[in-house]
Amino acid sequence: MHPLGHHKVFENNVQAIDQMLDFLRLHNVTKVGLEATGGYEKLCAYTLLSHGFEVYVIQPRWVRDYAKSLGIATKTDKIDCSIISRYVSNTDMRVTPLKVSSIDCLKQKLSRRNQLVEIAKIQKTQAHQVTDLSIIKQMEELLAVLQNQIQVLEDEVMELVDKNQELKKKYMSITSIPGVGAITAITFICYLPELGTLQHEEISSLSGVAPFNRDSGFSKGKRCIQGGRSQIRKILHMCILSAQRYNSYIKIFFDRLYNQYKKPYKVASTAAMRKLLILANSLVRDGRLFTEEYSPKTVSI
Template sequence: MTRIVGLDVAKSKVDACIRSMDLRLSAPSTQDGEAWLRANRVGRAVMEASGGYERAWAQALRAAGFEVLVVDPKRVRHFAKAAGRLAKNDPIDAETIARFAEAFPDGGAQPHDPAREEIARLVQARTALKDVEERIKQQREHRPPAIVIEALTAIAKTLRTELRKLEASIASRIKANPAFARRAEIIDSFPGLAGQTIAGLIAWLPELGRVRNEAASALLGAAPYDDDSGQRTGTRCIKGGRRKLRDLLYMAVVGAATQHNPVLKAYYQRLRAKGKPAKVAIIACMRKLIVILNTMIARNEPWNPPAQAAT
């Protein structure tokens, strides 16, 4: 069996736990940690996504020949609570990550793909700048003093320039990668999706086209879950999933379902006619969209709806 180490990565140090040998380490540097892992014949290093601090460790350990999994911290925390482990500090977290990795060998981690991860970081940066742009827009709506308006206008102009640079960089990286370029071509054939939505799907849902439709919906966080017990039938609602991608897709789906895509528009209107609230209908359209895209990419085929659906 592969010897597993759980790593809790912080800004200035890392805590490690090899449960099978009851060994622990707290080290300030990657070099010390690598030597310790190699001396103890570790094969797989598992760490949480911790706001970017884990990237340097993951890169260094992969370069040194270790298998690395970066897992969702929410799953690890829920796992700890389910196990009744309520205390939390860095050494405990390292042991919890190791326990989680033993219980769930794949950890739900995405396959390592440096090219995709680079695009994901650029898409995340663009999303952050768009949030700043929106906040500036909201501030200007409240008629601040003239000097504040002047400052906000200058910042907004700079933001737009930097956003165009980021978007061009994202587009060039996708175009330069044949697999990404083909995926983008297929997604772009679906009416109603813009370039940055396409980039988000490439960056944040690499499983698209490789999993069942139900799994694709669940990964997005657009799958309704049962809430039944005995004779009680609860309200179905969505849970979990990749919120960043869902937020990015929401307005695109609103436009596609109300204006730009004949299939989604007809589906949305049927749901509304049945009395479904607007947001429920939009999420249902989002789920339908991801199922359609999952099928298109799996078949390597562009958008080609039935004639009756397009009229």
């Protein structure tokens, strides 16, 4: 605790965090710094936020670099706590306060929904290999529970979207595209909040569907995609399978590449993914809904 120098250890559970809140209030603390630990810090961070504290989640590398700048090479939990508190207290440091947003809640619910969907898939696959009637009954009961929980989470997600006009407007623009469903739109909203604010090349690169040159001198290498946000790339791949059937805008584009120009399936599919993403980016940017006549000049690839 800076500058008082107090140090106290708390476990990362609800009861211990409540005790920590009392400890912080006792010493009139208003700002709290936490080191990012792959999500394990979220329970503490959101609890602190809900009780009015100003919370900063700091990357471990920043903490180490700051310690080195102070000439501190030793690393212990106690020293790290001291460094983090000094880092947050230093007004020259560019740390942004953490805020709880609708997207944070959406992400948690969407993540849990996706987990349950995967569990349900496993149960369905295993059910085909079981002959014991009692086990089959257990699996059917478990599947019913999973389907119910999935539906509850999807309803809660839609309720959050309906309550937020900005998210609802974005959701309506994305789902107006034939072949793009609710889960795809929610995934875009959660994992690609920049949609509608960036140039098409930037949003494609961010999503991992932009081809990168591999040229040197007179040699021209293959254009390959790399990096990007795996959640967006995965949902785009699934979405394209649907869009090829129900979206003439995408189907014509894909067929021209695959059938007319004889491009490999993966190349044509990735190009169609990029086309769909750029279309969604244009619609969200313009605040418009998709129509068959909608063909923005900037959507060419």
